[in-house]
Amino acid sequence: MPRRPLPLAEGPAERADAARNRQKVLNAAREVFASKPPDQVTMDDIARAAGVGRATLYRRYPSVAAVAEALLDEHESAIQHRILTGEGGFSPTRPPSERLWALYEALLELLDTHAALVLGSEIGRARYSTGAYGVWHTYVRSLLDEAGIEHSRTMADVLLAPLAADLFLHVRSRRNGRRQLAETLRRLAASVLDGR
Amino acid sequence: MPRRPLPLAEGPAERADAARNRQKVLNAAREVFASKPPDQVTMDDIARAAGVGRATLYRRYPSVAAVAEALLDEHESAIQHRILTGEGGFSPTRPPSERLWALYEALLELLDTHAALVLGSEIGRARYSTGAYGVWHTYVRSLLDEAGIEHSRTMADVLLAPLAADLFLHVRSRRNGRRQLAETLRRLAASVLDGR
DNA sequence: GTATAACCGGACATGCTGTCCACTTGTTGA
DNA sequence: TCAACAAGTGGACAGCATGTCCGGTTATAC
Missing domain, CATH: 1.10.357.10 (Tetracycline Repressor, domain 2)
Known part of the structure:
Protein backbone atom coordinates (compact mmCIF):
# COMPACT_ATOMS: atom_id res chain seq x y z
CA MET A 1 0.00 0.00 0.00
CA PRO A 2 1.51 3.33 -1.01
CA ARG A 3 2.30 5.29 2.12
CA ARG A 4 2.70 8.78 0.76
CA PRO A 5 1.49 10.41 -2.43
CA LEU A 6 4.13 11.49 -4.92
CA PRO A 7 7.41 12.32 -3.12
CA LEU A 8 9.28 9.19 -4.10
CA ALA A 9 12.38 10.01 -2.14
CA GLU A 10 11.47 9.70 1.53
CA GLY A 11 10.61 13.16 2.74
CA PRO A 12 9.75 13.88 6.38
CA ALA A 13 7.67 11.18 8.00
CA GLU A 14 3.91 11.30 7.69
CA ARG A 15 2.26 13.14 10.53
CA ALA A 16 0.39 11.10 13.08
CA ASP A 17 -2.95 12.78 12.44
CA ALA A 18 -2.56 12.29 8.70
CA ALA A 19 -1.88 8.60 9.17
CA ARG A 20 -4.91 8.29 11.42
CA ASN A 21 -7.06 9.97 8.80
CA ARG A 22 -5.73 7.77 6.06
CA GLN A 23 -6.94 4.73 7.95
CA LYS A 24 -10.28 6.33 8.67
CA VAL A 25 -10.69 7.10 4.99
CA LEU A 26 -9.71 3.64 3.82
CA ASN A 27 -11.97 1.90 6.30
CA ALA A 28 -14.88 4.16 5.51
CA ALA A 29 -14.35 3.77 1.77
CA ARG A 30 -14.48 0.00 2.10
CA GLU A 31 -17.95 0.25 3.58
CA VAL A 32 -19.16 2.82 1.11
CA PHE A 33 -18.10 0.67 -1.83
CA ALA A 34 -19.84 -2.27 -0.22
CA SER A 35 -23.06 -0.34 0.18
CA LYS A 36 -23.78 1.01 -3.30
CA PRO A 37 -22.80 0.60 -6.97
CA PRO A 38 -19.27 1.91 -7.49
CA ASP A 39 -20.26 4.44 -10.12
CA GLN A 40 -22.57 6.07 -7.61
CA VAL A 41 -19.93 6.53 -4.97
CA THR A 42 -18.94 10.18 -4.63
CA MET A 43 -16.01 11.83 -2.91
CA ASP A 44 -18.55 13.37 -0.60
CA ASP A 45 -19.85 9.95 0.44
CA ILE A 46 -16.38 8.81 1.38
CA ALA A 47 -15.45 12.02 3.16
CA ARG A 48 -18.66 12.06 5.16
CA ALA A 49 -18.40 8.38 6.06
CA ALA A 50 -14.83 8.92 7.24
CA GLY A 51 -15.79 12.03 9.17
CA VAL A 52 -13.29 14.25 7.36
CA GLY A 53 -13.66 17.25 5.09
CA ARG A 54 -13.63 17.00 1.33
CA ALA A 55 -10.32 18.82 0.97
CA THR A 56 -8.67 16.33 3.29
CA LEU A 57 -9.74 13.55 1.02
CA TYR A 58 -8.63 15.35 -2.13
CA ARG A 59 -5.25 16.00 -0.56
CA ARG A 60 -4.35 12.35 -0.93
CA TYR A 61 -6.72 10.97 -3.56
CA PRO A 62 -7.59 12.89 -6.70
CA SER A 63 -10.69 10.85 -7.48
CA VAL A 64 -13.00 8.06 -6.40
CA MET B 1 -33.05 3.91 -37.76
CA PRO B 2 -35.95 4.04 -35.25
CA ARG B 3 -38.42 6.61 -36.46
CA ARG B 4 -40.41 7.24 -33.33
CA PRO B 5 -39.64 6.63 -29.67
CA LEU B 6 -41.72 4.08 -27.85
CA PRO B 7 -45.20 3.81 -29.44
CA LEU B 8 -44.67 0.56 -31.27
CA ALA B 9 -48.06 0.53 -32.92
CA GLU B 10 -48.11 3.31 -35.51
CA GLY B 11 -49.74 6.29 -33.88
CA PRO B 12 -50.37 9.52 -35.70
CA ALA B 13 -47.58 10.45 -38.07
CA GLU B 14 -44.63 12.40 -36.75
CA ARG B 15 -45.08 16.10 -37.13
CA ALA B 16 -43.01 17.84 -39.76
CA ASP B 17 -41.24 20.13 -37.31
CA ALA B 18 -40.41 17.21 -35.08
CA ALA B 19 -38.92 15.28 -37.97
CA ARG B 20 -36.89 18.29 -38.97
CA ASN B 21 -35.56 18.63 -35.47
CA ARG B 22 -34.67 14.97 -35.30
CA GLN B 23 -32.46 15.38 -38.34
CA LYS B 24 -30.92 18.54 -36.94
CA VAL B 25 -30.13 16.72 -33.71
CA LEU B 26 -28.67 13.69 -35.41
CA ASN B 27 -26.49 15.72 -37.75
CA ALA B 28 -25.31 17.98 -34.98
CA ALA B 29 -24.58 15.02 -32.70
CA ARG B 30 -22.41 13.43 -35.36
CA GLU B 31 -20.21 16.49 -35.39
CA VAL B 32 -20.10 16.84 -31.65
CA PHE B 33 -18.98 13.24 -31.23
CA ALA B 34 -16.33 13.81 -33.86
CA SER B 35 -15.01 16.86 -32.07
CA LYS B 36 -14.35 15.65 -28.53
CA PRO B 37 -13.98 12.49 -26.43
CA PRO B 38 -17.36 10.79 -26.09
CA ASP B 39 -17.38 10.87 -22.31
CA GLN B 40 -17.13 14.65 -22.44
CA VAL B 41 -20.13 15.10 -24.69
CA THR B 42 -23.07 16.56 -22.80
CA MET B 43 -26.72 16.88 -23.65
CA ASP B 44 -26.16 20.60 -23.64
CA ASP B 45 -23.46 20.32 -26.31
CA ILE B 46 -25.77 18.42 -28.61
CA ALA B 47 -28.76 20.66 -28.00
CA ARG B 48 -26.77 23.81 -28.60
CA ALA B 49 -25.09 22.43 -31.71
CA ALA B 50 -28.48 21.45 -33.08
CA GLY B 51 -29.98 24.80 -32.18
CA VAL B 52 -32.76 23.29 -30.07
CA GLY B 53 -33.60 23.48 -26.40
CA ARG B 54 -32.56 20.86 -23.90
CA ALA B 55 -36.09 19.68 -23.28
CA THR B 56 -36.55 19.04 -26.98
CA LEU B 57 -33.56 16.76 -26.93
CA TYR B 58 -34.69 14.96 -23.78
CA ARG B 59 -38.08 14.41 -25.33
CA ARG B 60 -36.63 11.83 -27.67
CA TYR B 61 -33.34 10.76 -26.11
CA PRO B 62 -32.96 10.15 -22.40
CA SER B 63 -29.18 10.38 -22.40
CA VAL B 64 -26.07 11.01 -24.41
C1' DG C 1 -60.74 28.82 -39.63
C1' DT C 2 -60.70 27.09 -35.36
C1' DA C 3 -59.79 23.51 -31.78
C1' DT C 4 -56.64 20.38 -30.13
C1' DA C 5 -52.65 18.06 -29.21
C1' DA C 6 -47.96 17.72 -30.00
C1' DC C 7 -43.92 20.26 -29.75
C1' DC C 8 -40.60 23.65 -28.27
C1' DG C 9 -37.14 26.16 -25.44
C1' DG C 10 -35.74 28.67 -21.50
C1' DA C 11 -35.71 28.57 -16.53
C1' DC C 12 -35.17 26.09 -12.38
C1' DA C 13 -33.78 22.98 -8.57
C1' DT C 14 -30.51 19.58 -7.43
C1' DG C 15 -26.13 17.20 -6.92
C1' DC C 16 -21.19 16.55 -7.72
C1' DT C 17 -16.68 18.40 -8.56
C1' DG C 18 -12.42 20.57 -7.47
C1' DT C 19 -10.30 24.59 -5.30
C1' DC C 20 -9.53 28.19 -1.96
C1' DC C 21 -8.61 30.00 2.52
C1' DA C 22 -8.59 30.72 7.33
C1' DC C 23 -7.90 27.86 11.27
C1' DT C 24 -5.73 23.96 13.94
C1' DT C 25 -2.38 20.60 15.10
C1' DG C 26 1.94 18.03 15.02
C1' DT C 27 6.93 18.35 14.68
C1' DT C 28 11.43 20.35 14.91
C1' DG C 29 15.14 22.84 16.91
C1' DA C 30 16.85 26.16 20.24
C1' DT D 1 9.87 23.38 27.56
C1' DC D 2 8.30 26.26 24.21
C1' DA D 3 8.13 28.88 20.14
C1' DA D 4 7.96 28.92 15.12
C1' DC D 5 6.91 26.73 11.09
C1' DA D 6 5.02 23.51 8.04
C1' DA D 7 1.62 20.20 7.24
C1' DG D 8 -2.93 19.04 7.77
C1' DT D 9 -7.88 20.14 8.08
C1' DG D 10 -12.77 21.32 7.01
C1' DG D 11 -16.27 24.35 5.45
C1' DA D 12 -17.54 27.36 1.85
C1' DC D 13 -17.71 28.62 -2.90
C1' DA D 14 -18.05 28.75 -7.97
C1' DG D 15 -18.71 26.03 -12.03
C1' DC D 16 -20.97 22.62 -14.53
C1' DA D 17 -24.18 18.91 -15.91
C1' DT D 18 -28.49 16.81 -15.16
C1' DG D 19 -33.41 16.18 -15.67
C1' DT D 20 -37.97 18.39 -15.14
C1' DC D 21 -41.50 21.89 -15.46
C1' DC D 22 -44.37 25.24 -17.67
C1' DG D 23 -46.00 28.95 -20.56
C1' DG D 24 -45.99 29.88 -25.31
C1' DT D 25 -46.03 28.20 -30.28
C1' DT D 26 -47.00 25.55 -34.36
C1' DA D 27 -48.71 21.78 -37.11
C1' DT D 28 -52.56 18.91 -38.08
C1' DA D 29 -57.59 17.50 -38.03
C1' DC D 30 -62.22 18.64 -38.29
Missing part, protein backbone atom coordinates in the same frame (compact mmCIF):
# COMPACT_ATOMS: atom_id res chain seq x y z
CA ALA A 65 -11.07 5.77 -8.73
CA ALA A 66 -7.85 6.50 -6.86
CA VAL A 67 -9.45 5.51 -3.56
CA ALA A 68 -10.71 2.28 -5.05
CA GLU A 69 -7.29 1.55 -6.46
CA ALA A 70 -5.68 2.08 -3.08
CA LEU A 71 -8.10 -0.40 -1.54
CA LEU A 72 -7.43 -2.87 -4.29
CA ASP A 73 -3.70 -2.51 -4.17
CA GLU A 74 -2.91 -4.94 -1.42
CA HIS A 75 -4.90 -7.73 -3.01
CA GLU A 76 -3.28 -7.17 -6.37
CA SER A 77 0.14 -7.03 -4.79
CA ALA A 78 -0.44 -10.43 -3.24
CA ILE A 79 -0.99 -11.96 -6.65
CA GLN A 80 1.98 -10.12 -8.10
CA HIS A 81 4.12 -11.50 -5.31
CA ARG A 82 3.03 -15.03 -6.06
CA ILE A 83 3.90 -14.56 -9.71
CA LEU A 84 7.37 -13.27 -8.88
CA THR A 85 8.18 -16.03 -6.43
CA GLY A 86 6.62 -18.77 -8.52
CA GLU A 87 4.30 -19.83 -5.72
CA GLY A 88 0.97 -21.47 -6.26
CA GLY A 89 0.57 -22.50 -9.87
CA PHE A 90 3.09 -19.96 -11.08
CA SER A 91 6.16 -22.14 -10.93
CA PRO A 92 8.30 -21.63 -14.06
CA THR A 93 8.62 -25.38 -14.38
CA ARG A 94 4.97 -25.69 -15.35
CA PRO A 95 3.94 -25.24 -18.96
CA PRO A 96 2.78 -21.74 -20.01
CA SER A 97 -0.82 -22.80 -20.47
CA GLU A 98 -1.02 -23.91 -16.86
CA ARG A 99 0.56 -20.73 -15.62
CA LEU A 100 -1.92 -18.71 -17.65
CA TRP A 101 -4.66 -20.71 -16.05
CA ALA A 102 -3.17 -19.97 -12.64
CA LEU A 103 -3.39 -16.26 -13.42
CA TYR A 104 -6.97 -16.67 -14.59
CA GLU A 105 -7.83 -18.44 -11.35
CA ALA A 106 -6.23 -15.75 -9.24
CA LEU A 107 -7.92 -12.90 -11.09
CA LEU A 108 -11.30 -14.63 -11.03
CA GLU A 109 -10.95 -14.99 -7.29
CA LEU A 110 -10.02 -11.31 -7.01
CA LEU A 111 -13.03 -10.28 -9.07
CA ASP A 112 -15.30 -12.55 -7.11
CA THR A 113 -14.56 -10.81 -3.86
CA HIS A 114 -13.78 -7.30 -5.05
CA ALA A 115 -15.61 -6.74 -8.32
CA ALA A 116 -17.08 -3.49 -7.04
CA LEU A 117 -13.63 -2.13 -6.25
CA VAL A 118 -12.24 -3.13 -9.61
CA LEU A 119 -15.15 -1.44 -11.32
CA GLY A 120 -14.66 1.58 -9.11
CA SER A 121 -11.00 1.83 -9.96
CA GLU A 122 -11.89 2.03 -13.64
CA ILE A 123 -14.20 5.01 -13.33
CA GLY A 124 -13.31 7.69 -15.81
CA ARG A 125 -10.29 5.96 -17.28
CA ALA A 126 -9.52 2.82 -19.17
CA ARG A 127 -8.57 -0.36 -17.41
CA TYR A 128 -5.45 -0.49 -19.52
CA SER A 129 -3.98 2.59 -17.96
CA THR A 130 -3.91 1.13 -14.44
CA GLY A 131 -0.65 -0.13 -13.09
CA ALA A 132 -1.99 -3.55 -12.25
CA TYR A 133 -3.08 -4.22 -15.82
CA GLY A 134 0.46 -3.62 -16.97
CA VAL A 135 1.71 -6.33 -14.63
CA TRP A 136 -0.81 -8.93 -15.80
CA HIS A 137 -0.09 -8.00 -19.39
CA THR A 138 3.65 -8.33 -19.02
CA TYR A 139 3.29 -11.73 -17.44
CA VAL A 140 0.90 -13.10 -20.05
CA ARG A 141 3.11 -11.76 -22.78
CA SER A 142 6.11 -13.56 -21.39
CA LEU A 143 4.13 -16.79 -21.35
CA LEU A 144 3.15 -16.30 -24.98
CA ASP A 145 6.71 -15.55 -25.99
CA GLU A 146 7.86 -18.67 -24.20
CA ALA A 147 5.32 -20.65 -26.20
CA GLY A 148 6.44 -19.01 -29.43
CA ILE A 149 3.15 -17.25 -30.14
CA GLU A 150 3.24 -14.35 -32.59
CA HIS A 151 2.09 -10.83 -31.78
CA SER A 152 2.35 -11.64 -28.12
CA ARG A 153 1.63 -8.09 -27.05
CA THR A 154 -1.72 -8.01 -28.81
CA MET A 155 -2.61 -11.56 -27.92
CA ALA A 156 -1.95 -10.78 -24.27
CA ASP A 157 -4.51 -7.98 -24.44
CA VAL A 158 -6.97 -10.32 -26.10
CA LEU A 159 -6.46 -13.05 -23.50
CA LEU A 160 -6.99 -10.57 -20.67
CA ALA A 161 -10.10 -9.05 -22.21
CA PRO A 162 -12.49 -11.69 -20.79
CA LEU A 163 -11.47 -10.62 -17.29
CA ALA A 164 -12.94 -7.15 -17.60
CA ALA A 165 -14.94 -6.47 -14.45
CA ASP A 166 -18.17 -5.66 -16.23
CA LEU A 167 -18.02 -8.85 -18.27
CA PHE A 168 -17.36 -10.83 -15.12
CA LEU A 169 -20.40 -9.39 -13.39
CA HIS A 170 -22.52 -9.98 -16.46
CA VAL A 171 -21.53 -13.63 -16.68
CA ARG A 172 -21.68 -14.23 -12.96
CA SER A 173 -25.24 -12.98 -12.81
CA ARG A 174 -26.28 -16.09 -14.74
CA ARG A 175 -26.87 -19.42 -13.11
CA ASN A 176 -23.56 -21.30 -12.87
CA GLY A 177 -21.97 -18.39 -14.66
CA ARG A 178 -18.97 -18.16 -12.40
CA ARG A 179 -18.13 -21.84 -12.78
CA GLN A 180 -18.68 -21.87 -16.53
CA LEU A 181 -16.44 -18.87 -16.95
CA ALA A 182 -13.66 -20.64 -15.11
CA GLU A 183 -14.02 -23.75 -17.25
CA THR A 184 -14.20 -21.71 -20.42
CA LEU A 185 -11.06 -19.79 -19.60
CA ARG A 186 -9.24 -22.98 -18.78
CA ARG A 187 -10.16 -24.32 -22.19
CA LEU A 188 -9.16 -21.05 -23.80
CA ALA A 189 -5.74 -21.16 -22.19
CA ALA A 190 -5.17 -24.69 -23.44
CA SER A 191 -6.59 -23.87 -26.85
CA VAL A 192 -4.32 -20.94 -27.51
CA LEU A 193 -1.13 -22.11 -25.83
CA ASP A 194 -1.21 -25.84 -26.43
CA GLY A 195 -3.13 -25.76 -29.68
CA ARG A 196 -5.84 -28.10 -28.47
CA ALA B 65 -25.68 7.25 -24.73
CA ALA B 66 -29.09 7.02 -26.39
CA VAL B 67 -28.09 9.59 -28.99
CA ALA B 68 -24.89 7.73 -29.74
CA GLU B 69 -26.82 4.50 -30.05
CA ALA B 70 -29.23 6.08 -32.52
CA LEU B 71 -26.30 7.23 -34.64
CA LEU B 72 -24.74 3.82 -34.46
CA ASP B 73 -27.90 1.96 -35.24
CA GLU B 74 -27.81 2.11 -39.00
CA HIS B 75 -24.27 0.81 -39.18
CA GLU B 76 -25.04 -2.03 -36.84
CA SER B 77 -28.20 -2.86 -38.71
CA ALA B 78 -26.22 -3.22 -41.90
CA ILE B 79 -24.07 -5.92 -40.32
CA GLN B 80 -27.09 -7.63 -38.83
CA HIS B 81 -28.68 -7.69 -42.26
CA ARG B 82 -25.63 -9.33 -43.76
CA ILE B 83 -25.70 -11.98 -41.06
CA LEU B 84 -29.35 -12.75 -41.67
CA THR B 85 -29.03 -12.97 -45.43
CA GLY B 86 -25.75 -14.84 -45.35
CA GLU B 87 -24.00 -12.22 -47.45
CA GLY B 88 -20.32 -11.51 -47.33
CA GLY B 89 -18.53 -14.16 -45.31
CA PHE B 90 -21.66 -15.12 -43.39
CA SER B 91 -22.88 -17.83 -45.72
CA PRO B 92 -24.08 -20.83 -43.67
CA THR B 93 -22.14 -23.11 -45.99
CA ARG B 94 -18.87 -21.85 -44.59
CA PRO B 95 -17.39 -23.42 -41.46
CA PRO B 96 -18.21 -21.70 -38.15
CA SER B 97 -14.65 -20.49 -37.63
CA GLU B 98 -14.75 -18.56 -40.87
CA ARG B 99 -18.10 -17.05 -40.06
CA LEU B 100 -16.79 -15.97 -36.67
CA TRP B 101 -13.90 -14.38 -38.45
CA ALA B 102 -16.34 -12.60 -40.76
CA LEU B 103 -18.07 -11.14 -37.73
CA TYR B 104 -14.74 -10.08 -36.26
CA GLU B 105 -13.85 -8.34 -39.52
CA ALA B 106 -17.15 -6.52 -39.67
CA LEU B 107 -16.97 -5.37 -36.06
CA LEU B 108 -13.35 -4.28 -36.39
CA GLU B 109 -14.35 -2.20 -39.38
CA LEU B 110 -17.23 -0.72 -37.40
CA LEU B 111 -14.95 0.14 -34.51
CA ASP B 112 -12.36 1.57 -36.82
CA THR B 113 -14.73 4.17 -38.19
CA HIS B 114 -17.04 4.71 -35.23
CA ALA B 115 -15.12 3.87 -32.07
CA ALA B 116 -16.12 7.16 -30.50
CA LEU B 117 -19.79 6.39 -31.03
CA VAL B 118 -19.49 2.90 -29.63
CA LEU B 119 -17.74 4.27 -26.59
CA GLY B 120 -20.39 6.94 -26.31
CA SER B 121 -23.21 4.43 -26.46
CA GLU B 122 -21.70 2.62 -23.48
CA ILE B 123 -21.67 5.63 -21.17
CA GLY B 124 -23.26 4.82 -17.86
CA ARG B 125 -24.26 1.28 -18.69
CA ALA B 126 -22.61 -1.95 -19.58
CA ARG B 127 -22.00 -2.91 -23.15
CA TYR B 128 -23.86 -6.15 -22.49
CA SER B 129 -27.14 -4.43 -21.97
CA THR B 130 -27.25 -2.86 -25.42
CA GLY B 131 -29.45 -4.42 -28.05
CA ALA B 132 -26.65 -4.82 -30.56
CA TYR B 133 -24.54 -6.88 -28.19
CA GLY B 134 -27.39 -9.33 -27.86
CA VAL B 135 -27.40 -9.86 -31.61
CA TRP B 136 -23.67 -10.51 -31.87
CA HIS B 137 -23.88 -12.80 -28.87
CA THR B 138 -26.72 -14.84 -30.28
CA TYR B 139 -24.90 -15.30 -33.55
CA VAL B 140 -21.61 -16.34 -31.98
CA ARG B 141 -23.43 -18.70 -29.70
CA SER B 142 -25.12 -20.39 -32.64
CA LEU B 143 -21.72 -20.85 -34.28
CA LEU B 144 -20.34 -22.44 -31.14
CA ASP B 145 -23.33 -24.73 -30.80
CA GLU B 146 -22.91 -25.78 -34.40
CA ALA B 147 -19.30 -26.66 -33.65
CA GLY B 148 -20.30 -28.59 -30.56
CA ILE B 149 -18.53 -26.33 -28.07
CA GLU B 150 -19.62 -26.54 -24.45
CA HIS B 151 -20.92 -23.61 -22.42
CA SER B 152 -21.56 -21.74 -25.63
CA ARG B 153 -23.26 -18.85 -23.89
CA THR B 154 -20.25 -18.07 -21.75
CA MET B 155 -17.76 -18.77 -24.51
CA ALA B 156 -19.63 -16.35 -26.75
CA ASP B 157 -19.15 -13.61 -24.15
CA VAL B 158 -15.47 -14.49 -23.90
CA LEU B 159 -14.98 -14.42 -27.66
CA LEU B 160 -16.65 -11.04 -27.93
CA ALA B 161 -14.69 -9.52 -25.07
CA PRO B 162 -11.68 -8.55 -27.22
CA LEU B 163 -13.94 -6.31 -29.26
CA ALA B 164 -14.69 -3.95 -26.41
CA ALA B 165 -14.28 -0.41 -27.70
CA ASP B 166 -11.76 0.64 -25.10
CA LEU B 167 -9.55 -2.37 -25.77
CA PHE B 168 -9.75 -1.66 -29.48
CA LEU B 169 -8.58 1.90 -29.02
CA HIS B 170 -5.83 0.79 -26.70
CA VAL B 171 -4.47 -1.73 -29.19
CA ARG B 172 -4.94 0.51 -32.20
CA SER B 173 -2.87 3.23 -30.59
CA ARG B 174 0.15 0.99 -30.99
CA ARG B 175 2.11 0.73 -34.19
CA ASN B 176 0.51 -1.91 -36.43
CA GLY B 177 -1.94 -2.52 -33.63
CA ARG B 178 -4.99 -2.61 -35.84
CA ARG B 179 -3.48 -5.18 -38.20
CA GLN B 180 -2.11 -7.35 -35.40
CA LEU B 181 -5.45 -7.39 -33.68
CA ALA B 182 -7.09 -8.66 -36.86
CA GLU B 183 -4.53 -11.41 -37.28
CA THR B 184 -4.74 -12.35 -33.64
CA LEU B 185 -8.51 -12.63 -33.73
CA ARG B 186 -8.34 -14.72 -36.86
CA ARG B 187 -6.04 -17.11 -35.08
CA LEU B 188 -8.26 -17.08 -32.03
CA ALA B 189 -11.28 -18.02 -34.10
CA ALA B 190 -9.43 -20.94 -35.68
CA SER B 191 -7.93 -21.96 -32.35
CA VAL B 192 -11.21 -22.21 -30.53
CA LEU B 193 -13.47 -23.48 -33.27
CA ASP B 194 -11.17 -25.71 -35.28
CA GLY B 195 -8.89 -26.74 -32.45
CA ARG B 196 -5.77 -25.53 -34.21
